[in-house]
Amino acid sequence: MRSSTSSSAATSEPTTHAVNLQVREDIRDLIDRAARSQGRSRSDFMIDAARRATEEAFLDQTLVRVDRQTYEHFLAVLDQPPEGEGFERLSLVERDQRRAGPQQQI
Incomplete structure (x- = not known):
């Protein structure tokens, strides 16, 4: 899928894109329980978890350039x-x- 929300010049909101995942039912249920425990939607919970995992992956790969x-x-x-x-x-x-x-x- 392409863009699910278009960027508006007046609101300056970033464009969002759909990401479709296939997940086992037990995992989806676990994610839903965790999201509900924090009062969040499944999408919001998963996006935040993926963002944190991404940051962690980059932090583990620090590169220092020296002469x-x-x-x-x-x-x-x-x-x-x-x-x-x-x-x-x-x-x-x-x-x-x-x-x-x-x-x-x-």
């Missing part, structure tokens, strides 16, 4: 052995946890 000199410095830092007060404290905590053995969860 060669900066990249080489970054690699050199990664190749250095861990050091410093923070690393030493972390090492002590990990050592103590290993000595204590597995913890029982209540």
Whole structure:
């Protein structure tokens, strides 16, 4: 389907488009229950969920561009052995946890 709502110059509302999905009945019912629990329509609920999932997917794929000199410095830092007060404290905590053995969860 093409556009379900046309953009109007007077209202400046964005054009919307239909998206048709085939979904199992049990999943549709689950979506409907969740949407009703928030007082929202199925469409509004699904659009918001899809938008959030899309943002999450992009956030997981951060790309940082640097010049060669900066990249080489970054690699050199990664190749250095861990050091410093923070690393030493972390090492002590990990050592103590290993000595204590597995913890029982209540």
